[in-house]
Amino acid sequence: MADGDHPVDNGVNVEALLGAREALTNAPEAAQFKWRAACEWKNGTHSHSTVEGFYGLGQEQQRKTRFTFDTDHPEVFAAADKGATPVEYVLVGLASCLTAGIAAVAQNRNIQLRSVTATIEGDMDLYGILGIDEDVRNGFSGIKVTYKIDADAKPEDIESLVAQSQKRSAVYDIVTNPTNVTVVVN
Missing domain, CATH: 3.30.300.20 (K homology (KH) domain)
Structure with a gap:
């Protein structure tokens, strides 16, 4: 355990997490989330997926960044190996x-x-x-x-x-x- 002279910093805002927990305890409808991803086939076993928005806290939410993911299969499966x-x-x-x-x-x-x-x-x-x-x-x-x-x-x-x-x-x-x-x- 860290001693009192050196505060613990693992980069997690626990106070915010505990605050969210308390707030959602009092507003259970806001705790209902819907996570989304979209996927588009490219060619062969290669697909391109995106994640950018979700529903939570009673409304649509938009991410700061649009995240992208490519999936494919390795060459040993006669694929192009364009992604995990x-x-x-x-x-x-x-x-x-x-x-x-x-x-x-x-x-x-x-x-x-x-x-x-x-x-x-x-x-x-x-x-x-x-x-x-x-x-x-x-x-x-x-x-x-x-x-x-x-x-x-x-x-x-x-x-x-x-x-x-x-x-x-x-x-x-x-x-x-x-x-x-x-x-x-x-």
Whole structure:
């Protein structure tokens, strides 16, 4: 734990997060968010996606920046390799969400982080998505996230940070629990 002479600064505005939590507790309708992304096919397995707006706090919100993402498949799949695969973006999303949570929880618990790195791997048998074996799942059979965390804290406090991050991570919840998905063709 950081001592009183050196305030903790992990770059997370905990006061604002706690203020938002309190405000949303008193206005549950404002806590209903709708996140959006748009995707346009380019060629082959290459697609280009954008993220710029969302609905939250009772109204439409606009991001400061329009974010873009290219997805494709590697050359070993006879593709152009113009971007990460969609499943790699899932891994990026999971690792990023958990890592952001670690920083926020550490800030709230007055733990100074020096470094946090995550290595994430997803195991997949391509027999599923290639239609070779109908009994093989199309998605990951398992995901492993390994953290290396250097912080002013005891090992059990660091483990507690990671556990709390998992508990509050939206992406961890999405990946580990069923989510209803509706696909519509207009």
